[in-house]
Amino acid sequence: MNNRGQALVEYLLIIIIISTIAITVIGFFANQIRDTVTEVSCSLTNGEYIPGEKPGEGKCEK
Numbered sequence: 001m002n003n004r005g006q007a008l009v010e011y012l013l014i015i016i017i018i019s020t021i022a023i024t025v026i027g028f029f030a031n032q033i034r035d036t037v038t039e040v041s042c043s044l045t046n047g048e049y050i051p052g053e054k055p056g057e058g059k060c061e062k
Contacts, residue, residue, distance in 0.1 A: 030056065031054070031055035034058075035051070035052075035055060035058045038058045038059065039058065039060075041060060042060035045060070045062070047061060047062045048060070048061050
């Protein structure tokens with residue numbers, strides 16, 4: 001294998017590893033991220049953020 005091909009394969013492996021880690025982290029924190037985005041959007045629209053029973057179930061009421 002030539003050097004260019006080897007470098008390309010190495011970069012692809014690094015990208016795959018980083019992508020897998022990012023997807024795992026986002027999946028793990030998805031509900032907390034959803035609540036945070038909902039809370040911020042409520043404050044921007046002058047709504048009232050109401051937390052849900054479980055993480056990720058919060059809602060915004062005006």
